[in-house]
Amino acid sequence: MSEGETLSAVGFEAWRTRRAVACAALGRHYDEGDARLAELRFDPSPAADRLWELLLSEEDRLAEARRRGAKIVGAMKDLGTVPVMAYALPGVVAFYPDGAWWTPCLMKHTDGLFARADELGVDDSFCPVRAMLGAFAQGDRFPIPDLLTCSVGAVCDDFSSIAQRVEGLGHPILWWEMPYRRMPEPGEPAVVLPGGVRAPRAQVELVAAELGRVRDALSALTGGALTNARLAEGIRVANRIRAVLRSLREIVFAAPRAPLPALELLVAEMLIIHFCSDRDETEAVLEDLLAEVRRRVARSAGYGRSDDVRLFWVNPVADLRAMREVEACGARLCGTDFLFTHAFDPIPEDAPPLEALACSALADPMVGPASQRADRVVDEMRRLGAEALVVVRIPGASHCAHEGARLIDAVRRRLGVPCLEVEVPSLSDSFSAAMRTRLEALVEAARAARGASSAVGSLS
Amino acid sequence: MIDSRPLIAVTGPLVPCDLIRAHGFAPVAPTLRACASGAVGAAGVCAVAQSWADAVSADGAVFSAAVLTTRCDQIRRTAETLRDRLRVPLFVMNIPATRGTPAAERLLADERRRLDAFLSRVPPGPSVSTAAALEQSCASEPDGHRVGVFGCCLTDADRTVLSMLDEVGLRVVFDATEHPQGTRPFIGQRPNEAFFAWLDRRGRKARLAGWVLLRQPWCDLIHAEVFRLKRGETGLPWLVLETGARPTLAALRTRAEAFAELLEQAGGGGDV
Numbered sequence: 001m002s003e004g005e006t007l008s009a010v011g012f013e014a015w016r017t018r019r020a021v022a023c024a025a026l027g028r029h030y031d032e033g034d035a036r037l038a039e040l041r042f043d044p045s046p047a048a049d050r051l052w053e054l055l056l057s058e059e060d061r062l063a064e065a066r067r068r069g070a071k072i073v074g075a076m077k078d079l080g081t082v083p084v085m086a087y088a089l090p091g092v093v094a095f096y097p098d099g100a101w102w103t104p105c106l107m108k109h110t111d112g113l114f115a116r117a118d119e120l121g122v123d124d125s126f127c128p129v130r131a132m133l134g135a136f137a138q139g140d141r142f143p144i145p146d147l148l149t150c151s152v153g154a155v156c157d158d159f160s161s162i163a164q165r166v167e168g169l170g171h172p173i174l175w176w177e178m179p180y181r182r183m184p185e186p187g188e189p190a191v192v193l194p195g196g197v198r199a200p201r202a203q204v205e206l207v208a209a210e211l212g213r214v215r216d217a218l219s220a221l222t223g224g225a226l227t228n229a230r231l232a233e234g235i236r237v238a239n240r241i242r243a244v245l246r247s248l249r250e251i252v253f254a255a256p257r258a259p260l261p262a263l264e265l266l267v268a269e270m271l272i273i274h275f276c277s278d279r280d281e282t283e284a285v286l287e288d289l290l291a292e293v294r295r296r297v298a299r300s301a302g303y304g305r306s307d308d309v310r311l312f313w314v315n316p317v318a319d320l321r322a323m324r325e326v327e328a329c330g331a332r333l334c335g336t337d338f339l340f341t342h343a344f345d346p347i348p349e350d351a352p353p354l355e356a357l358a359c360s361a362l363a364d365p366m367v368g369p370a371s372q373r374a375d376r377v378v379d380e381m382r383r384l385g386a387e388a389l390v391v392v393r394i395p396g397a398s399h400c401a402h403e404g405a406r407l408i409d410a411v412r413r414r415l416g417v418p419c420l421e422v423e424v425p426s427l428s429d430s431f432s433a434a435m436r437t438r439l440e441a442l443v444e445a446a447r448a449a450r451g452a453s454s455a456v457g458s459l460s
Numbered sequence: 461m462i463d464s465r466p467l468i469a470v471t472g473p474l475v476p477c478d479l480i481r482a483h484g485f486a487p488v489a490p491t492l493r494a495c496a497s498g499a500v501g502a503a504g505v506c507a508v509a510q511s512w513a514d515a516v517s518a519d520g521a522v523f524s525a526a527v528l529t530t531r532c533d534q535i536r537r538t539a540e541t542l543r544d545r546l547r548v549p550l551f552v553m554n555i556p557a558t559r560g561t562p563a564a565e566r567l568l569a570d571e572r573r574r575l576d577a578f579l580s581r582v583p584p585g586p587s588v589s590t591a592a593a594l595e596q597s598c599a600s601e602p603d604g605h606r607v608g609v610f611g612c613c614l615t616d617a618d619r620t621v622l623s624m625l626d627e628v629g630l631r632v633v634f635d636a637t638e639h640p641q642g643t644r645p646f647i648g649q650r651p652n653e654a655f656f657a658w659l660d661r662r663g664r665k666a667r668l669a670g671w672v673l674l675r676q677p678w679c680d681l682i683h684a685e686v687f688r689l690k691r692g693e694t695g696l697p698w699l700v701l702e703t704g705a706r707p708t709l710a711a712l713r714t715r716a717e718a719f720a721e722l723l724e725q726a727g728g729g730g731d732v
């Protein structure tokens with residue numbers, strides 16, 4: 001098939017000029033302090049406009065929700081479970097306070113969140129999610145939630161510590177136990193979780209009981225019972241949205257040329273964790289993006305060239321700008337694991353709702369051994385024909401110190417493709433040249449390996 | 461008292477040492493040699509976790525099995541790589557991070573049962589004579605300023621720091637570092653108010669003049685709480701020393717001496 005239109009992302013000023021009406025929203029965010037926008041490049045589609053507006057207007061939405069008297073739930077750490085429950089109740093808005101980790105990037109550290117965290121003794125040896133502590137201390141980024149929940153146990157130490165400090169600021173937290181997912185012992189009753197890993201039934205029952213406490217808290221918050229019927233409906237809607245995102249990812253990864261840039265794909269995937277405080281708009285945005293990429297694939301339009309190196313990308317970047325480097329280096333994303341692949345898998349609809357949600361939560365790749373995460377990465381890389389692996393180290397994140405080497409070792413042993421581990425700070429400007437050099441070297445290595453390795457899947 | 465039983469290496473709070481003894485083993489905390497080259501590991505890897513793994517997997521290690529808890533991300537993830545290196549059975553005990561909930565109680569009970577089954581399968585190794593653990597307080601009345609020490613498990617590097625503290629007149633009379641035995645609160649529990657209350661109580665009981673924290677680089681759980689410790693939530697002054705695998709004793713000594721002077725000026729209790 002001949003290559004059709006080659007798409008180009010546009011810079012902020014060009015976009016602002018050409019798309020004055022649609023871009024008014026983005027212009028507003030820039031004028032209000034999101035200076036990083038000026039250094040990003042944007043997919044020039046109305047669907048992408050809508051995506052960025054959804055992301056950047058979240059604080060406004062939360063403020064409006066507070067004004068109209070909605071109950072606001074801050075679901076910390078769990079990536080895609082409590083928000084599903086919260087949205088099953090009318091008059092509730094759930095969001096992800098951890099998302100403040102991108103505020104210093106977007107505002108180029110003018111927000112003061114890191115400085116505030118420093119004053120509270122949480123310095124840059126911690127993950128950038130320390131911005132969340134600064135946000136709670138300053139109190140001017142989002143309304144203080146009516147209910148804060150936080151999963152704890154098999155979670156990274158940074159987040160556990162920072163959340164505890166948030167509580168110490170006077171914000172009570174409903175802590176719920178997330179045990180370290182272990183292999184079932186011989187003869188022990190086990191459950192196959194979404195995504196295929198197994199866990200002891202006892203652990204599923206424990207997490208279900210804990211989510212029962214969360215349910216009771218949500219019911220008490222709103223005065224409305226979070227019944228099994230409501231939960232089941234919430235699960236059904238969440239699954240509907242997850243299905244759209246799965247379709248989007250599959251089309252983007254399998255297309256001969258990337259129909260969506262890496263940056264927009266990262267943002268789109270992030271929506272699934274908590275629906276960006278607007279479940280309905282999240283579904284609409286993802287459907288728009290899906291329709292757009294389908295149109296592009298149908299007319300053979302895409303970014304870059306069909307021989308761009310296919311990268312599998314592990315972990316989100318603290319600086320959104322870093323994702324620009326993917327296309328700039330002659331590569332494209334063909335697979336991702338941004339720490340929450342379990343949030344793409346359908347939540348079981350043939351089990352009692354709390355048990356189903358427990359299965360989904362326990363399937364979190366960060367809750368179990370790194371070897372199981374590596375297994376999924378390897379399987380996906382093989383399936384999608386990935387030619388190289390990028391593992392991003394999040395500065396200060398406790399899990400990254402151990403996981404990266406394990407993931408890379410598994411991929412090298414089993415797939416024999418070149419791998420790169422790179423740490424991306426929350427402002428990567430001074431590092432961007434070095435990062436590009438390293439990515440370019442990875443791309444060159446992957447190109448050199450083409451035709452020499454039979455372990456990589458077909459590109460077509 | 462000298463004991464002589466096959467050894468099981470343990471680390472982490474809430475380990476049911478009584479159960480281990482009931483199976484005929486002696487639970488011991490292995491000597492952690494952080495100064496060994498293997499403990500100066502990758503950036504972000506805690507020296508305690510690394511040296512614990514080295515201790516139990518070393519040639520000549522005499523343990524029949526190893527038991528560690530899911531007390532922190534560092535230990536959990538170290539356990540994943542340790543399994544490949546260890547020649548003896550490994551048990552990873554899932555301890556609750558929450559406290560006082562039915563789920564926490566159930567998890568502890570389930571894990572105790574699982575550990576019981578594990579221990580029944582462990583072939584006993586050679587019996588080794590060990591001195592029974594001393595009470596974590598000093599019976600005598602020392603000179604100098606009575607201080608407590610807190611931190612994770614003590615490594616050999618930490619013990620050089622403790623010797624230095626003694627030299628400058630800071631007498632460690634209460635050791636609140638991590639000890640496998642017991643059900644006391646630990647800093648990683650959520651919420652951890654009970655831990656601060658426990659430190660306060662034990663500090664008063666031991667008539668401490670102050671506390672010394674031996675902090676490992678990359679230990680987020682403790683590092684994040686330094687602000688609260690120094691702010692006086694335990695009612696006593698704190699000296700925070702970053703140790704790691706290669707502590708800079710000269711610099712730490714200067715700070716320890718300054719702390720001793722501060723206690724002197726404050727009329728620090730405990731002087732004989």
